[in-house]
Amino acid sequence: MPNPSTPYARSVDEDAVIDAASCLSERLGPLGPRVKALSREYARIWGEISSDPYTPDRLFTLSEKKDVERDLSLLIRRLSAEKKKFLPPGHAWESAEMEEFAASLRPCLKRILGRVDLHLEAVYDARFVDSTRHFLRAVRDFDPEIRISSVYQALRNVWIMNTLQFFLGQKVELSDAIFGYSMIYPYLDNFIDDAGDSESDKLAQVLKLKRWLEGVDERPETPREEKLHALIGLIERQFSRREYPEVFQSMLAIYNAQIRSLLQQRETNPPHSAEILDISLEKGGTSVLADGYLVAGSLEPGQQDFCFGFGTFLQLADDLQDIAEDLKRGHSTLFSQTAGQLPLDPLLYKLFRYVYAVVERTLDASLPREQALREVIPRGSALMHMESVSKYPSFFSRACVRGCQKAYPVRFSYLRKLRRALPDKFLTNREKISDLDPYSIALMTISSRAFSLD
Secondary structure (H helix, E strand, O other): OOOOOOOOOOOOOOOOOOHHHHHHOOOOOHHHEEEEEEEHHHHHHHOOOOOOOOOOOOOOOOHHHHHHHHHHHHHHHHHHHHHHHHOOOOOOHHHHHHHHHHHHHHHHHHHHHHHOOOOHHHOHHHHHHHHHHHHHHHHHHHOOOEHHHHHHHHHHHHHHHHHHHHHHOOOOOOOHHHHHHHHHHHHHHHHHHHOOOHHHHHHHHHHHHHHHHOOOOOOOOHHHOOOOOOHHHHHHOOOOOOOOOHHHHHHHHHHHHHHHHHHHOOOOOOOHHHHHHHHHHHHHHHHHHHHHHHHHHHHHHHHHHHHHHHHHHHHHHHHHHHHHHHHHHHHOOOOOOOOOOOOHHHHHHHHHHHHHHHHHHHHHOOOOHHHHHHHHHHHHHHHHHHHHHHOHHHHHHHHHHHHHHHHOOOHHHHHHHHHHHHHHHOOEEEOOOOOOOHHHHHHHHHHHOOOOOO
C-alpha cells in the first residue's frame, strides 16, 4: 500500500491452507473498472516511450560538482557538530532554538538547491516540516518500539500525501487518515518479510486485513493486529464508510494489486515482461490513488489520473532502487528480470522519458501549483534514478554510467562515501524510535525545516 514495492517472497509453503486468490476483494465498486482502464492507458504510454540513449538537460563540470560537495560537507559537519553539542541527557530543544538553527542552515541549503536546479521552495514549505514533526511525535506515542527503518518507510508516504494536499489545494498537514494509512504497511511488511512465519499465517493475516477494509467487525487477536485495527479505526474516524465509500474501495484496490503481485511471484515459470509491467503499474498506481482518496475523500477523473500516474513512476523508481534486494529475494520486476544479463540502459532511458510524459499528461502548466510540480517532479526523479545507477553501476553500460555521472551534481565516489558516513554520524546503534533522544528527533525535523525557504 504506502510502500509500492512488493513485500512478498517467492518461497511457497506447501502446507498453506489459504489460497492467495481467495484473498482478493470483490468490493471495489465502480473504482475497479477505472483502475483497469488507467492501468491499460499507462501501459500504452510506457510502450510508446523511446528507449534510445537519453541525455539529461543539465550536465555538471568537475568544478561545479566540487562546489556542491563542499556545501554538502559543510552542512553535514554543522549538523554533526550540533548533535554532539546537545547530546548530554536531559536537553530538549525549544522551538526557538530549532528555528534559529534552521535559519542558520537555510542559506547553505538554498545555495545547494540552486546549484542542482532543484527549486523545492516552490512546493515544500514550512507546512511540510510541521507535518513531519507532528508525524514523528505521533509515532512515538503510538508505538515507541517501532523500528526507525519502518518510520522512514511510513514517513515517505506522509510526504507523498502532503504533496497531494498541495496538488489538490488543501491545507498541508498530518491528518488521522494520513497517519493511519501511512503506518499500516510497516507493520504488515515486517510480518510478511519474516522468514520465520509460514505463508499460511501471512495469508491469514492479509485476509483479516481485507475483511477489516471491507468493514467486517472482526476482533484483533495479536498485538500486531491490534495496531493494524487501530490504524484503520483512525481512517474510519475521519471518513465514514457511508459518505466516502471510495476511500475504502481505493485501499482495497491497492490491497488487490499486492495480492496479485504475490500470485505472480509464486508462479513456477518467470512471468513475461508485459505481465510484470501490468502488475507494477497497477500496484504503484493504486497506491498513490489511495493516497489521493485518503487526502480528499473523493477525486475528479483528472485528479485520479495524476495520482495513478504519479504512483506508476514511483513504483518503477522503487524497482530500480531495489534491484539487488529483488534479485536476492527472487522477485521479478522489469529491472531485476534483466539485471546481470543485459545492460539496463534502455529501461533507464525509458523511465527518464516516462516521468516527463506522465507529468505533461496530467499537470496543467497554466495553474501555478501544477506548474511547480511539473518542474520539481521530473528533476527530483532524475536525480533519484541517477543515484540508483551510482549504487549498481555493474547493471549498466560504461557509457550509461559515465553519462549519469556527468549529469549528477556530485561525483559518484563522493556519493558512495556520503552513503557510508551518514548513518554513523546520525543514527549509530539506534534501531527503534524510542532509542532516539529528543535532539535526534529534532534533528530529523530540523534538517528538513531548513528547506523552508519562505
